[in-house]
Amino acid sequence: MRAPVPTQVQPSSPLQAGARCGDCPIRYRAVCAQCEGDELALLERMKFYRSFEAGQPIVWEGDRMDFVASVVSGVATLTRTLEDGRAQMVGLLLPSDFLGRPGRDTAAYNATAATGVVLCCIRRGPFDQLMQRIPHLAHRLLEMTLDELDAAREWMLLLGRKTAREKIASFIAIIARRQAALQKRRPAGRIVLELPLTREAMAAYLGLTIETVSRQMTALRRDGIIEIVGKRGVTLTDYARLIAESGGTGDDGATA
Amino acid sequence: MRAPVPTQVQPSSPLQAGARCGDCPIRYRAVCAQCEGDELALLERMKFYRSFEAGQPIVWEGDRMDFVASVVSGVATLTRTLEDGRAQMVGLLLPSDFLGRPGRDTAAYNATAATGVVLCCIRRGPFDQLMQRIPHLAHRLLEMTLDELDAAREWMLLLGRKTAREKIASFIAIIARRQAALQKRRPAGRIVLELPLTREAMAAYLGLTIETVSRQMTALRRDGIIEIVGKRGVTLTDYARLIAESGGTGDDGATA
DNA sequence: CGGTACATTGACAGTTGTCAACTTAAGTGG
DNA sequence: CCACTTAAGTTGACAACTGTCAATGTACCG
Numbered sequence: 110m111r112a113p114v115p116t117q118v119q120p121s122s123p124l125q126a127g128a129r130c131g132d133c134p135i136r137y138r139a140v141c142a143q144c145e146g147d148e149l150a151l152l153e154r155m156k157f158y159r160s161f162e163a164g165q166p167i168v169w170e171g172d173r174m175d176f177v178a179s180v181v182s183g184v185a186t187l188t189r190t191l192e193d194g195r196a197q198m199v200g201l202l203l204p205s206d207f208l209g210r211p212g213r214d215t216a217a218y219n220a221t222a223a224t225g226v227v228l229c230c231i232r233r234g235p236f237d238q239l240m241q242r243i244p245h246l247a248h249r250l251l252e253m254t255l256d257e258l259d260a261a262r263e264w265m266l267l268l269g270r271k272t273a274r275e276k277i278a279s280f281i282a283i284i285a286r287r288q289a290a291l292q293k294r295r296p297a298g299r300i301v302l303e304l305p306l307t308r309e310a311m312a313a314y315l316g317l318t319i320e321t322v323s324r325q326m327t328a329l330r331r332d333g334i335i336e337i338v339g340k341r342g343v344t345l346t347d348y349a350r351l352i353a354e355s356g357g358t359g360d361d362g363a364t365a
Numbered sequence: 366m367r368a369p370v371p372t373q374v375q376p377s378s379p380l381q382a383g384a385r386c387g388d389c390p391i392r393y394r395a396v397c398a399q400c401e402g403d404e405l406a407l408l409e410r411m412k413f414y415r416s417f418e419a420g421q422p423i424v425w426e427g428d429r430m431d432f433v434a435s436v437v438s439g440v441a442t443l444t445r446t447l448e449d450g451r452a453q454m455v456g457l458l459l460p461s462d463f464l465g466r467p468g469r470d471t472a473a474y475n476a477t478a479a480t481g482v483v484l485c486c487i488r489r490g491p492f493d494q495l496m497q498r499i500p501h502l503a504h505r506l507l508e509m510t511l512d513e514l515d516a517a518r519e520w521m522l523l524l525g526r527k528t529a530r531e532k533i534a535s536f537i538a539i540i541a542r543r544q545a546a547l548q549k550r551r552p553a554g555r556i557v558l559e560l561p562l563t564r565e566a567m568a569a570y571l572g573l574t575i576e577t578v579s580r581q582m583t584a585l586r587r588d589g590i591i592e593i594v595g596k597r598g599v600t601l602t603d604y605a606r607l608i609a610e611s612g613g614t615g616d617d618g619a620t621a
Numbered sequence: 622c623g624g625t626a627c628a629t630t631g632a633c634a635g636t637t638g639t640c641a642a643c644t645t646a647a648g649t650g651g
Numbered sequence: 652c653c654a655c656t657t658a659a660g661t662t663g664a665c666a667a668c669t670g671t672c673a674a675t676g677t678a679c680c681g
Contacts, residue, residue, distance in 0.1 A: 189522045192613030197525040199518035217515060244500065251507045254514060256447025257465055259473060261517040262455035266445045268524035269453040269572025273624050273669065299386055308628060318670055340627065340678060357448030529637065564660060574638055579661050594647060596659065 129153070138205035139179040140253060143245040151239065155231050159224035161185075167208070168216040176230040177209035184224035185307040187218040188313060196314040199261075203287065209252055209315040211237050224305055266358065268316045275356035276315040277325040281335065281343060282355050307340075322365070329354070384410070391487070394461035395435040396509060399501040407495065411487050417441075417478035423464070424472040432486040433465035439482035440561040442473040444569060453519075454569040459543065463509055467493050480561055522614065524572045531612035533581040534569040537591065537599060538611050556601040563596075585610070 130136060130153045141152055158181070161167055167185060168174050180202045187200030200220060201356050202208060208220060214233065231239075267279055282296075284304060289296035304311070308326075312319045329335045334351055336344040345351050370407045384407045388390065397408055414437070417423055423441060436458045443456030455474060458464060464476060470489065475613050487495075496503050523535055539550075540560060545552035562570065568578045590607055592600040601607050 188516070189518060189614065191522070191526060195526040196614075197522040199521045212508075218518070235436065244503075245461070247500075247507060248502060251503060252468075254507065254510045258510060258517060261514060261521065262445060262474070265455045265517065265521055265524055266447065266453040268521055270447055270451040301669060306573050319628080320630085320671080324669095327629070356451075358445065575660080576639080576662085577637060580637095583661075 128158075130156070133181070135179060135181055135205040135219060135229075137292055139229075140207050140246060140250050141179070142248050144243060148243050150311075151243075154229065155239075156229050156231050157231075158204055159228045159230055161226045161228070163222055163224050165222045167220040167222060167226070167228070169215055170219045173214060174216040175212065175214070175233050176227040177207065177233055177236050178230040180204050180206050180208065181227040181229050184223040185226050186221050186223050186306075186310060186313070188221065189218055196313050197316060198310065200257075201314065204256075207250065209233065211240050211250070223310055263358070272357045273315075273317055273321050273325050274328065274354060276317060277311075277322065277329060277335070278354035279330075279353055279356065280311060280315060281345070282319055282348075285345060285348060285351070296348050298348055300348055302343045302345065304341045304343060366406060372498075386412070389437070391435060391437055391461040391485075395485075396463050396502060396505050397435070399505050402500050404501060407499075408487070411491055411495075412485050413487075415484045415486055417482045419478055419480050421478045423476035423478060423482070423484070426472055426475045428472050429470060430465055430472045431470070431489050432488055433463065433467065433492050434484040434486040436460050436462050436464065437483040437485050441482050442477050442479050442562075442569070444477065445474055452569055452601070453572060454566065456513075457570065462513075463506065466491065467496050468508070479563075479566055519614070522572065527612045528579050529571075529573055529581050530584065530610060532573060533567075533578065533585060534590070534607055534610035535612065536567060536571060537585075537601070538604075538607055541601060541604060541607070544570040552604050554604060556604055558599045558601065560597045560599055 130141065130149050136142070141149065144152060157179070161183075170190070182204055185202040185206075185208065186198050187202065188196050189199045190196045201223075202220075208228065210217070211233070240250070257267075267276055271279060281302070281304075284302055285296045285300050288302060289300070306314065308319050308322050311317075312322045316324065317325075326335070326337060330337050333346060334354055336346065338344065374499045386397070386405050391396075392398070397558070401406060416435070417439075426446070438460055439461075441458040441464065442454050443458065444452050445455050457479075458476075464484065466473070477587065496506070506568045523532055527535060537558070537560075540558055541556050544558060545556070546560050561569070564578050566584075567573075568575045571578065573581075582591070582593060586593050589602060590610055592602065594600065
């Protein structure tokens with residue numbers, strides 16, 4: 110969760126600095142999805158990119174946050190912490206997901222780059238104004254927020270009622286579905302995956318300890334449900350079997 | 366969770382059928398809060414009330430839902446269920462909270478009246494159109510949805526990381542805060558409460574069993590943190606002491 | 622080819638769930 | 652108004668699951 114290497118890269122990106130919105134990989138899924146023409150041009154002038162290495166903090170709970178952002182690539186996590194240090198992940202941000210809250214100037218969560226992450230940022234003040242002027246923006250953000258709320262509720266079901274084994278199976282299924290969606294396929298049969306989270310982050314996601322995550326991964330492997338490749342690699346022998354282990358209600362509920 | 370008595374009251378209300386929006390108790394907190402004049406008049410013509418007795422289902426997961434609604438009075442719950450019947454509450458709707466999702470025609474959750482409930486309803490089709498025409502509506506709904514998302518994330522922290530004792534203390538604190546807020550006070554010192562949920566519903570809220578809820582309530586009483594009155598009554602001897610038992614991060618995170 | 626962070630495994634303890642019996646609060650009808 | 656009925660809540664004994672603490676193993680970096 111902490112910067113793994115002292116390589117303190119400053120989070121301003123040289124890469125794709127001048128990339129056109131039209132070429133953006135998240136063009137039709139992000140908060141700007143419904144914007145066209147003038148609206149998009151406005152956004153295009155205001156946007157700037159920031160990059161983060163795996164493990165780097167993006168913002169810390171309580172910090173001033175003077176921008177909002179869309180995840181362009183990579184995976185970021187939102188985490189909430191109890192006074193004594195117990196931490197629970199409360200958001201998993203994938204490409205096109207939105208970070209920050211319009212009208213709020215301090216971060217409510219710890220945001221961390223789980224993998225290398227590129228954000229498309231806009232200063233909060235100007236963005237708040239755009240929200241007033243461009244109904245498409247507000248409308249799309251509402252839609253995305255409602256989706257996130259659905260996902261959070263699915264996640265609550267997992268946290269409150271699933272066993273450790275079901276939690277692990279559910280998590281792997283979520284990653285499998287997401288990966289299939291990127292390739293515009295339905296998940297089925299044998300699937301090769303790369304988990305975007307460490308065991309520690311998985312534990313934070315699932316409300317478990319690292320050790321329990323590890324043991325249940327081993328148990329699923331022993332039972333022939335999955336194969337484990339390196340630290341991050343997982344191969345499903347049969348997607349349907351994994352789903353059967355996940356405790357049901359596995360419709361989709363994954364996004365955020 | 367099921368209708369406690371066979372008194373099958375049909376959920377159409379005789380009460381306040383013609384109540385004016387101007388007199389509405391949730392006028393300045395509900396989705397219509399920012400509407401005035403013409404906008405409010407539009408809503409006023411379209412609204413209708415429905416009442417439910419404690420224990421009655423409002424809508425069932427997968428059912429067609431042809432209206433959206435605001436809770437005018439009482440408490441409703443949203444619940445998600447696993448195939449084998451394990452149930453987790455995922456939403457607690459208090460007066461002014463919104464029920465239903467614009468643009469979605471089937472319910473995603475089981476909604477149940479925890480107490481007697483009055484809903485102010487609008488048919489979904491017309492409401493969706495109003496969302497386009499009245500920016501205030503969409504703006505307020507976004508704001509409310511973002512608040513609900515925050516609350517859901519606080520709830521996830523509770524579900525994933527708090528002990529049974531902390532969960533109970535947190536829940537009582539949430540109810541105490543809400544009640545204090547209604548009376549425009551800060552919660553402090555000795556407080557007399559009525560819990561709006563049965564032990565079963567509390568268990569569903571907290572990701573526990575009834576028995577564990579009961580045991581922890583007893584433990585808090587034995588330790589002098591609370592007094593238990595009838596089935597629903599609780600008296601806090603000292604709000605600060607309760608908070609100390611709740612595991613921290615008790616800022617607010619309660620609403621939905 | 623090490624070094625190091627990450628991951629796995631084991632032994633044990635503690636918390637919560639399960640099953641069952643019992644108690645109490647509240648509502649109903651005599 | 653009280654006894655009765657019934658659902659809701661409590662308590663106990665025990666089992667199971669997950670967490671804790673500690674040691675060991677192993678991918679992946681330079």
